Amino acid sequence: MGYVTRARRLFLESGERFRRDIVWAMGVVKLAAARANAEFGLLSWEKANVIIYVARELVEGVHDGRIVVDVFQTGSGTGLNMNVNEVIAHRALEKFGISLHPNDDVNLGQSSNDVVPTAIRIAVIKAWRDRLKPALVKLVELLEAKADEFKAVVKAGRTHLRDALPVTLGQELYGYRDAFARDLKALEALTEFLREVPIGGTAVGTGVNAHPLFGQKVVEIINAETGLGIKRGNPFTGMRLLTDLLLFSGGLRALAVDMQRLCQDLRLMFSGPYTGLGEIDLPSQADVPGSSAMPGKVNPVTLEAAMQAAAYVLGLDEAVKWAASLGEFELAMGIPVIGWATMREVELLAEAAGKVAELAILDMRPNVDVMRNYAERSAALITLLAPIIGYDKARELAGRPLREVLKEAGLSDAEIEDILNPVNLTTPGFKMKSRRG
Numbered sequence: 221m222g223y224v225t226r227a228r229r230l231f232l233e234s235g236e237r238f239r240r241d242i243v244w245a246m247g248v249v250k251l252a253a254a255r256a257n258a259e260f261g262l263l264s265w266e267k268a269n270v271i272i273y274v275a276r277e278l279v280e281g282v283h284d285g286r287i288v289v290d291v292f293q294t295g296s297g298t299g300l301n302m303n304v305n306e307v308i309a310h311r312a313l314e315k316f317g318i319s320l321h322p323n324d325d326v327n328l329g330q331s332s333n334d335v336v337p338t339a340i341r342i343a344v345i346k347a348w349r350d351r352l353k354p355a356l357v358k359l360v361e362l363l364e365a366k367a368d369e370f371k372a373v374v375k376a377g378r379t380h381l382r383d384a385l386p387v388t389l390g391q392e393l394y395g396y397r398d399a400f401a402r403d404l405k406a407l408e409a410l411t412e413f414l415r416e417v418p419i420g421g422t423a424v425g426t427g428v429n430a431h432p433l434f435g436q437k438v439v440e441i442i443n444a445e446t447g448l449g450i451k452r453g454n455p456f457t458g459m460r461l462l463t464d465l466l467l468f469s470g471g472l473r474a475l476a477v478d479m480q481r482l483c484q485d486l487r488l489m490f491s492g493p494y495t496g497l498g499e500i501d502l503p504s505q506a507d508v509p510g511s512s513a514m515p516g517k518v519n520p521v522t523l524e525a526a527m528q529a530a531a532y533v534l535g536l537d538e539a540v541k542w543a544a545s546l547g548e549f550e551l552a553m554g555i556p557v558i559g560w561a562t563m564r565e566v567e568l569l570a571e572a573a574g575k576v577a578e579l580a581i582l583d584m585r586p587n588v589d590v591m592r593n594y595a596e597r598s599a600a601l602i603t604l605l606a607p608i609i610g611y612d613k614a615r616e617l618a619g620r621p622l623r624e625v626l627k628e629a630g631l632s633d634a635e636i637e638d639i640l641n642p643v644n645l646t647t648p649g650f651k652m653k654s655r656r657g
């Protein structure tokens with residue numbers, strides 16, 4: 221009876237399986253290891269070529285259905301590593317009639333302790349490069365385009381959910397553009413730490429039972445295969461501590477929080493149509509009935525989906541934090557769940573960013589008159605008089621529309637329009653004071 225059959229009884233049966241990118245990464249590592257061992261003369265080319273062939277099938281997803289071990293398993297990921305070793309050995313026999321030993325041949329010069337932490341790092345870098353980063357770039361570009369388009373659209377500012385001085389929709393969107401651009405930059409910088417992989421460390425970091433140049437050679441082959449630009453890091457760090465993944469997850473947490481805030485603001489602006497703010501329309505959301513019971517209702521479904529994904533990401537990040545603290549001495553002990561959770565974070569945020577960009581930002585139609593009306597009715601507009609008549613006097617007038625107060629003060633309609641023009645309302649300076657001399 222093979223390892224996997226016996227081990228499955230001992231692991232949890234949570235139903236969580238390893239994500240595609242992690243299986244891809246395990247295939248890449250096995251392929252590189254076989255080639256390195258053959259080049260060092262430690263494995264026959266006949267065996268190496270068979271391992272490389274099947275590992276490529278793993279890379280392409282042919283054997284995803286055979287990677288059956290649960291995520292909640294041995295803390296080193298031995299379950300995953302042995303599952304992959306056995307799939308390669310079985311397939312070699314099945315397809316080529318060549319007998320490979322899962323440990324002696326497929327796992328030659330390796331241990332789960334260096335293979336799995338290497339694989340999950342390269343899986344996360346790949347998912348960042350191919351999925352989340354492009355989605356974020358698109359979100360930042362669309363936020364910028366819409367901020368440019370709406371830079372003169374005045375709306376009420378709100379602090380504590382109460383009337384505040386006006387802003388422009390453009391100012392709000394530029395704020396989010398810069399927040400997401402910063403998340404992008406931070407995450408890109410954090411991938412540098414993930415690039416330092418511990419392959420070649422074997423069981424405890426010393427590299428015993430591997431060729432002295434094995435780790436370096438495997439890294440070179442992986443880079444040639446994937447273009448990921450990984451490096452050989454200190455295995456005594458990379459096998460014992462997964463805090464580089466915790467740092468990356470922290471970057472994802474910040475992104476999730478920015479996503480929550482953006483979606484919540486859009487959701488509030490979209491509230492209504494008659495009993496809420498009604499400041500924007502999101503025509504895409506009408507493609508599906510919002511309610512099974514209330515005909516014609518349109519709900520901000522994409523935003524709500526993205527916000528739930530972001531909430532889940534925050535929970536996954538918490539799991540990564542706890543799992544990263546598991547382990548002692550030579551080995552981290554939360555490796556499988558850290559790999560799985562970080563991958564889920566990346567996948568969910570990539571989905572959320574892509575959908576929010578396309579279905580909420582690109583699709584946004586501001587109700588300019590509604591926004592303008594709220595801005596002019598804001599109780600906080602009286603603040604514009606404070607530099608002239610003082611805070612206490614202005615406070616006595618608070619609660620009355622500024623337009624009315626100015627009229628009473630004897631200003632002409634043209635003068636009032638000038639004061640309430642979008643630039644005066646939303647840019648720095650004491651415009652009224654200078655205007656009145």
Ligand SMILES: O=C(O)C[C@H](O)C(=O)O
Nearest residue numbers: 296298330331332333423
């Ligand atoms: O599976 C291995 O290669 C090693 C295992 O994780 C152990 O350290 O006991």
